[in-house]
Amino acid sequence: MKQDIQFPMLGAMVLGAALLAVLGGVSAKPSLVYAGNYPANVKAVRAANIVEITAQVWSGFDRYFKVTLSGIAVPQVTEKAPNCQKKLAREAEEFTRHFLKHAKSVEVHSIRMSDSTKPDANALIFTEKGSLAEQLKKKGLARSDKIKEDEPWCA
DSSP states (O other): OHHHHHHHHHHHHHHHHHHHHHHTSSOOOOEEEEEEEEEEEEEEEEETTEEEEEEEEETTEEEEEEEEETTEEOOOOOTTSOHHHHHHHHHHHHHHHHHHHTOSOEEEEEEEESOTTSSEEEEEEEETTEEHHHHHHHTTSOEETTSOTTSOSOO
8 A cells, every 4th residue: 555655756756857857956967069170260259268250060050159168167257256356357367368369279078068959068178388277387377176165366
């Protein structure tokens, strides 16, 4: 008798979880959608780590992406941020603009997306000078995203 009650209850729980996932109640972890390296054109730099591009993901087909660089954190301009952090954030964004503007070629690598119907993506951006993320870290304008957010950027 008890067993008869458990199965409909389990079915309802599974159905509820499926509905939540479909309706967006559960955020999906970004998965690798485009595994290769793709030629890209920079459309805009929105922040030191956010770049709007088009990339040729299939021959003759350019797709628009709003790429957030994978694996790094950059200083943010917030109301409570110290002036030195705000200055670093502006320098980081300017570095990204300059790095990409003066590149002979731009590629996007390993594009990850939570929802492939939307332009938001995580990826790495490379030029003939190497990885944008690595260059930002090398200049002290970014750090690993594994470092705690509340760790100060400057003294």
